[in-house]
Amino acid sequence: MRHILSLLLENEAGALSRVSGLFSARAYNIESLTVAPTEDPTISRMTVVTSGSDQIVEQIGKQLNKLVDVIKVVDLNEYRHIERELMLIKLTAQKEDRDEAKRMVEIFRGRIIDVTENTYTIEMTGTGEKLDAFIEALDDSMILEVVRSGVSGISRGDKAIQS
Amino acid sequence: MAKKKEILRGAEIFCRALEDEGIKHLFGYPGGAVLHIYDALYKQDAIEHILVRHEQGATHAADGYARATGKPGVVLVTSGPGATNAVTGIATAFMDSIPLVVFTGQVATHMIGNDAFQEVDSIGITRPCVKHNFLVKDVKDLAATIKKAFYVATSGRPGPVVVDIPKDITADSCEYEYPQEVEMRSYRPVVKGHPGQIKKAAKLLLSAKKPMIYSGGGVLLSEASTELTEFSRLLGYPITNTLMGLGAFPATDKQFVGMLGMHGTYEANMGMHHCDVLIAIGARFDDRVTGDLEKFCPYAKIIQIDVDPSSIAKNVPVDVPIVGDVKHVLTDLISTLKNEKDKPDANALKEWWNQINEWKALDCLKFDRTTDVIKPQYVVEKLWELTKGDAFVTSDVGQHQMWAAQFYPFDKPRRWINSGGLGTMGFGLPAAMGVKLAYPDETVACISGEASLVMCIQELSTCLQYNTPIKILSLNNRYMGMVRQWQEFFYSSRYSHSYMEALPDFVKMAESYGHVGMRIEKSSDVEGAIKEALALKDRTVLMDFVTDQTENVYPMIAAGKGHHEMHLSSDVDRELA
Numbered sequence: 001m002r003h004i005l006s007l008l009l010e011n012e013a014g015a016l017s018r019v020s021g022l023f024s025a026r027a028y029n030i031e032s033l034t035v036a037p038t039e040d041p042t043i044s045r046m047t048v049v050t051s052g053s054d055q056i057v058e059q060i061g062k063q064l065n066k067l068v069d070v071i072k073v074v075d076l077n078e079y080r081h082i083e084r085e086l087m088l089i090k091l092t093a094q095k096e097d098r099d100e101a102k103r104m105v106e107i108f109r110g111r112i113i114d115v116t117e118n119t120y121t122i123e124m125t126g127t128g129e130k131l132d133a134f135i136e137a138l139d140d141s142m143i144l145e146v147v148r149s150g151v152s153g154i155s156r157g158d159k160a161i162q163s
Numbered sequence: 164m165a166k167k168k169e170i171l172r173g174a175e176i177f178c179r180a181l182e183d184e185g186i187k188h189l190f191g192y193p194g195g196a197v198l199h200i201y202d203a204l205y206k207q208d209a210i211e212h213i214l215v216r217h218e219q220g221a222t223h224a225a226d227g228y229a230r231a232t233g234k235p236g237v238v239l240v241t242s243g244p245g246a247t248n249a250v251t252g253i254a255t256a257f258m259d260s261i262p263l264v265v266f267t268g269q270v271a272t273h274m275i276g277n278d279a280f281q282e283v284d285s286i287g288i289t290r291p292c293v294k295h296n297f298l299v300k301d302v303k304d305l306a307a308t309i310k311k312a313f314y315v316a317t318s319g320r321p322g323p324v325v326v327d328i329p330k331d332i333t334a335d336s337c338e339y340e341y342p343q344e345v346e347m348r349s350y351r352p353v354v355k356g357h358p359g360q361i362k363k364a365a366k367l368l369l370s371a372k373k374p375m376i377y378s379g380g381g382v383l384l385s386e387a388s389t390e391l392t393e394f395s396r397l398l399g400y401p402i403t404n405t406l407m408g409l410g411a412f413p414a415t416d417k418q419f420v421g422m423l424g425m426h427g428t429y430e431a432n433m434g435m436h437h438c439d440v441l442i443a444i445g446a447r448f449d450d451r452v453t454g455d456l457e458k459f460c461p462y463a464k465i466i467q468i469d470v471d472p473s474s475i476a477k478n479v480p481v482d483v484p485i486v487g488d489v490k491h492v493l494t495d496l497i498s499t500l501k502n503e504k505d506k507p508d509a510n511a512l513k514e515w516w517n518q519i520n521e522w523k524a525l526d527c528l529k530f531d532r533t534t535d536v537i538k539p540q541y542v543v544e545k546l547w548e549l550t551k552g553d554a555f556v557t558s559d560v561g562q563h564q565m566w567a568a569q570f571y572p573f574d575k576p577r578r579w580i581n582s583g584g585l586g587t588m589g590f591g592l593p594a595a596m597g598v599k600l601a602y603p604d605e606t607v608a609c610i611s612g613e614a615s616l617v618m619c620i621q622e623l624s625t626c627l628q629y630n631t632p633i634k635i636l637s638l639n640n641r642y643m644g645m646v647r648q649w650q651e652f653f654y655s656s657r658y659s660h661s662y663m664e665a666l667p668d669f670v671k672m673a674e675s676y677g678h679v680g681m682r683i684e685k686s687s688d689v690e691g692a693i694k695e696a697l698a699l700k701d702r703t704v705l706m707d708f709v710t711d712q713t714e715n716v717y718p719m720i721a722a723g724k725g726h727h728e729m730h731l732s733s734d735v736d737r738e739l740a
Binding site: 010013014017018021058059065066068069070163 | 286287290291294295298315347348349350471472473475476477480
């Protein structure tokens, strides 16, 4: 089963490689991993999407917790939560295609953030599924470049993950 | 008035920090990146530096020192090859949770990443086999980092910590102050066990009809042998130890059923298979212990005590997990048990012991005592007799290691020193050297084989230089014995590259290093030789025992088999068949 793990870790050189090294060394799945500093510049927040049996995901959580740089690990699957991913996508959009592309972007609530005579660059956020759906809805030959951030997740309601 | 702080160079801070940490011995080997440190070491006398002959030897010696004393072992090596040579020893310590602090020199900060001479990414290379590692980027961080390194290495589940120090940091200066305390928001090991869980464990233990106590290296690391012994005696339940846990409970006690696992005793493994309640104490359900997980303890409810949550239920589901330091948890468990109204079921226990004693009567460790050719088991047994079971014994890896574990019953903790997890050949000799430095007045023996022994043989020089008179018992069967055994069993006796051709003359080798060499070829000479070697109190002695080439380690659980599917010996197997 797919799980979203949220981590707080020391914003130190090498902390990221400790986490990614753990996943490869122990042959755990890793679907995506995002990381950036929080409002406290000494702490980074990481979201890891992984999959495995309950037993494996429990082990992943324990192994992550064991890393000396990791302050906290939360399995967001245990909470009501929101997940979002950012995608930047560059499409060929020439004369007759431009209107169609624009309509598609509106339907999916994306934004065109750069325009040339031949291309649109689009920003879109949503769940991974929504971004997949947008890509599928496009003609393959239009797609020049896709950049996805990987999933960021946060719990709903008053609950907050703090160090 | 506040004391004015001294301004020291990084190299001096290194020495002072070790001194303030109470470190007496430093195992190391110099090189370009650590020359400032070596110069500072030259000017002080608080720390004795032990010059090894290979960095692997330094880590193993520090590791042996740590295993015997419970204090952290400390290593200093240079950058590049110094660091990479140390990696095997670091990984060895990591697998057995041994506290080491390994300092690696690094090229100067501004050179890092430039493929400089003797540059290697020590942090990257060691990351998967350390508990944690640090790169020091500012001399102002050096003292605090050293403090943290010792704290992390020795607390919680211990392990090796690497501190990588660029050369310019050792030349820079700053005010020196060694922190008294460490506070790390990301690292807070649990000590006390959850009282509710302990209560549950007590109830489950008292409900048992066929209980087993299975304890491992964690008991030794937690200095909890006294508590384990009290706990076991309180209940009167059979107890087995893992290879790493030998000595935590007196092996000559009648409650002890021997080591378990691949080469464990019949009674220990059968006890595991048939038990209804199992308590695992500081043991991690290693594959060499469990055999096939599908067949592991099929009837048992399992309690597990471990300081490392990730060790709990990693391989085997657990009914009552208790996270905490073994010593604390056992103390609480003992008092909880004493307060319970229920007592162990005496009748059930009597029946269970009858069954265990029946298994015991099979005498699974018997071997042929009538031969003139030396049986390796006999050598170990004689060593045990002649040292009154009270020596520190290190070993390398292979058949001799198993025979040492089977035939030298350890009654005290921290006497049995071997590479259990990583299985590192070459460990025994440098480890024995480290133990002897810690305990100069104790008998320290290294049980080895001719294949393992030569892997770190260069440390015989170190033994001479620092006067560490150890007794090496090499069980020389002219084979990599355990490889040969597996090839005999599983590869139709095709002995592919397991034969040690062109062996050196070990007697001359010992002599050339300035030690005493002996070659023993007959069973009847074994006792005399060991006596003679032990009498040479101030000399390192290498005893080259020419042993039976075909002897195998029994009992044995083959890969994919369960505890109840042991091979006992070729003879007994035939009888039972």
